[in-house]
Amino acid sequence: MKKAALFDMDGTLVDNTPAHLRAFSVFCDRYGIRDWAEKLKGVYGMGNEDIMRRILPEEVIRTKGIDALADEKEAIYRELYAPEIHPIEGLRALLDRLRTSGIRCAVGSSGCMANVEFVLQHCGIDDCFDARISGDRVSRCKPDPEIYLRAAEALEVAPADCVVFEDALAGIESARRAGAGRIVALATTLPRETLLDEGHPDRIIRTYAEITDEDLTQIFS
Incomplete structure (x- = not known):
């Protein structure tokens, strides 16, 4: 699978x-x-x-x-x-671990494609994503599920076999409505308490450095 x-x-x-x-x-x-x-x-x-x-x-x-x-x-x-951009701690290492495990990755953002390309290129992670879906390329943005449904389709996987990484309540709702298998929330934009009480993700982290190999196996099981 x-x-x-x-x-x-x-x-x-x-x-x-x-x-x-x-x-x-x-x-x-x-x-x-x-x-x-x-x-x-x-x-x-x-x-x-x-x-x-x-x-x-x-x-x-x-x-x-x-x-x-x-x-x-x-x-x-x-x-x-541009002068200060950098990826969230542990992101590149996580993306490398996912690639080694044969797990394909996609970006599903409400932002415009120009911003998506800007972030991927400036962070040096452009080669880590097999698909990218942006808000200016869909008819309905989050919390509608279209972005994540299209991202899963682009990777040729069922939404239930996808783990979604999100930081916003609208995005968590979008992922849930799309039928995502698991949702991992990052406490960057919103406090952990807000994510827990209103988003109800499967897990909350602050950075990707918190995800151990054991965690990765469990998240993608």
Whole structure:
């Protein structure tokens, strides 16, 4: 039976929430938006269209367009984050162990493909993923299950044979609705207590360095 690992990106491959928040601060300041931080609560893991509609006035959206606004914000994020980007501790070692075990990997992110490629290339892990599904290549973003269903399909495995690594409640819901076999949550974006009480993942970790060989066998059993 083939097994696979599906990884979210933001907060899961990289601990980049602070960088996104800095980018939102710069972006929203351009449009005179002051209450963006409060509006962002509860949208972690969702796609740019949902986020932009949450924080921007309809007039701005009509004038500029969702896609152009999202591209503008993500360009700010990549410029700010490039000098400091690095993978979450233990990620590369875990990816190497998965490859040695014959477990294929995919990225399933609500972020745009430009951000996915940016993260994989700057972290030196581009060669570790057999498929990548991004929010701008699907019709519905998380918490809809489409991203993870398509990621499993791209790897030619059943969702039930996939372990999903996530950091956001929307992503955990997406994985669960897709029928993922197991869900491992990273306590990067949200506190461990929130993940436990509201997400109910199978396991919670802070970094991949916590996963022993015994853990790996159990997670993918």
